[in-house]
Amino acid sequence: MSRLAVLSVASEIYPLVKTGGLADVAGALPAALEPLGIAMRNLVPGYPAVLNALGKRVKAHALGTLFGGEARLLEGKAAGLDLLVLDAPHLFDRPGNPYLGPDGRDWPDNALRFAALAQAAVAVGQGRVPGFEPAVLHAHDWQAGLVPAYLHYAGRKLPKTVITVHNLAFQGRFPRTLLATIDLPDRAFTVDGVEYHGDIGYLKAGLLFADRITTVSPTYAAEICTPEGGMGLDGLLRTRSADLSGILNGIDDTIWDPAADAAIAAPFDVANLAPRSANKAALQRRFGLSLDPDAPLFGLVSRLSWQKGIDLLLDALPALLAEGAQLAVLGSGDAALERALAGAQAHHPGQVACHIGYDEALSHLMQAGADALLVPSRFEPCGLTQLYALRYGCMPVVSRVGGLADTVIDANPAALAARSATGVQFLPLTGPALALAIRRTVALYRDRETWRALQANGMGSDFSWRAPARDYARLYRELAA
Numbered sequence: 514m515s516r517l518a519v520l521s522v523a524s525e526i527y528p529l530v531k532t533g534g535l536a537d538v539a540g541a542l543p544a545a546l547e548p549l550g551i552a553m554r555n556l557v558p559g560y561p562a563v564l565n566a567l568g569k570r571v572k573a574h575a576l577g578t579l580f581g582g583e584a585r586l587l588e589g590k591a592a593g594l595d596l597l598v599l600d601a602p603h604l605f606d607r608p609g610n611p612y613l614g615p616d617g618r619d620w621p622d623n624a625l626r627f628a629a630l631a632q633a634a635v636a637v638g639q640g641r642v643p644g645f646e647p648a649v650l651h652a653h654d655w656q657a658g659l660v661p662a663y664l665h666y667a668g669r670k671l672p673k674t675v676i677t678v679h680n681l682a683f684q685g686r687f688p689r690t691l692l693a694t695i696d697l698p699d700r701a702f703t704v705d706g707v708e709y710h711g712d713i714g715y716l717k718a719g720l721l722f723a724d725r726i727t728t729v730s731p732t733y734a735a736e737i738c739t740p741e742g743g744m745g746l747d748g749l750l751r752t753r754s755a756d757l758s759g760i761l762n763g764i765d766d767t768i769w770d771p772a773a774d775a776a777i778a779a780p781f782d783v784a785n786l787a788p789r790s791a792n793k794a795a796l797q798r799r800f801g802l803s804l805d806p807d808a809p810l811f812g813l814v815s816r817l818s819w820q821k822g823i824d825l826l827l828d829a830l831p832a833l834l835a836e837g838a839q840l841a842v843l844g845s846g847d848a849a850l851e852r853a854l855a856g857a858q859a860h861h862p863g864q865v866a867c868h869i870g871y872d873e874a875l876s877h878l879m880q881a882g883a884d885a886l887l888v889p890s891r892f893e894p895c896g897l898t899q900l901y902a903l904r905y906g907c908m909p910v911v912s913r914v915g916g917l918a919d920t921v922i923d924a925n926p927a928a929l930a931a932r933s934a935t936g937v938q939f940l941p942l943t944g945p946a947l948a949l950a951i952r953r954t955v956a957l958y959r960d961r962e963t964w965r966a967l968q969a970n971g972m973g974s975d976f977s978w979r980a981p982a983r984d985y986a987r988l989y990r991e992l993a994a
């Protein structure tokens with residue numbers, strides 16, 4: 514099998530810079546693709562954290578002046594990643610969040626910063642880095658959306674391009690007055706070009722001009738083609754449906770391994786589930802819940818936002834309490850939701866408890882100690898917490914949307930008989946439907962034998978990067994052929 518060179522273009526990459534799932538994907542894919550003959554290099558902006566990790570042993574390639582300052586490409590390695598770093602201090606040498614200034618608002622020059630990233634990608638595609646000729650440019654999200662557009666307006670058919678949508682809610686819209694500034698021709702500003710409702714749309718441009726489009730689950734790929742899920746881009750996506758596919762994200766099964774997880778109270782595996790009870794007790798103690806081994810314990814690990822359906826859980830809470838179940842919440846976000854959850858804790862001491870904040874270690878104990886994990890999202894491109902839950906023998910209770918629909922198999926009678934069920938799904942997206950799912954979960958929990966079988970099915974599922982990496986490799990090879 515010949516080796517194929519691919520350039521990934523992303524605005525964040527784990528473990529160097531992370532604000533969300535995009536970083537996890539960008540950081541995990543290269544190593545998963547390596548054994549499949551894909552030589553992936555990663556173009557990322559030269560934020561301080563990236564430049565510091567790169568160290569001194571780098572090769573530099575001048576790019577000339579880019580939007581008011583000198584820019585170079587630095588070639589080097591960090592955290593096991595083969596990096597090409599866009600070193601442009603006037604654009605990227607800023608502390609903190611990659612997109613937001615200290616005032617919490619978008620950097621005012623984000624249009625230029627990510628136009629520069631796309632121009633650097635095109636330069637690499639045209640052979641600016643000696644010895645590296647990528648057959649495919651893989652652009653992630655709006656920050657890399659202009660890559661296919663620049664190639665198009667330069668009249669180039671190579672390299673081939675893929676764009677991946679990690680969350681359609683983030684689209685990169687900027688005023689039309691910037692068109693010439695970002696080096697796009699006047700003729701680009703049409704509905705068949707980069708125009709998006711009177712603005713320049715970076716994601717729109719990528720979706721229009723990329724050779725292929727992927728998103729992070731098959732169901733989300735279908736949902737974004739509908740008016741309900743398309744966030745204004747469904748019409749365009751429908752015209753491109755032949756080139757659109759969903760590839761599920763994987764999880765790092767060395768970091769999320771219940772048999773070797775330093776963050777939990779007692780390790781366990783599918784052949785030895787008994788230590789789960791020690792984790793449950795530790796979780797109950799940590800949250801100040803009653804130390805009752807028989808009360809079904811529901812966990813929630815989430816951003817607290819409308820997307821995540823936290824208000825549905827508040828609606829369904831009386832049903833959960835009536836079943837004698839417990840609820841432990843780890844999350845932060847919307848202030849009104851934080852207040853409502855704190856209020857529930859105050860009214861139901863010992864039965865409802867919240868930890869407001871972000872705590873990576875505690876999120877592991879939640880998966881190891883809770884009996885079930887609630888994920889009542891209104892939309893979910895892929896979702897990771899339900900995958901961790903499956904691996905940890907924690908029953909996912911999920912809305913049947915996006916990646917949740919694709920990764921959890923509902924414990925209906927047919928799936929139970931076929932021994933394929935791994936969790937509980939619900940629709941419609943309402944409090945009563947979630948309440949019913951919670952009651953179904955408690956009934957399953959009381960049937961110990963069935964519950965064990967469900968846990969075993971989930972723990973036996975493979976959600977590593979192996980299968981997704983094969984899908985990406987196949988896509989690149991098809992494009993390069």
Ligand code: ADP
Binds near residue numbers: 814843876
């Ligand atoms: P999203 O990216 O939309 O927030 P995902 O399910 O794809 O949702 O990923 C969320 C990630 O963040 C998971 O790894 C989850 O464990 C983690 N997470 C969310 N909230 C918290 C929290 N309060 N503390 C620790 N980890 C959290």
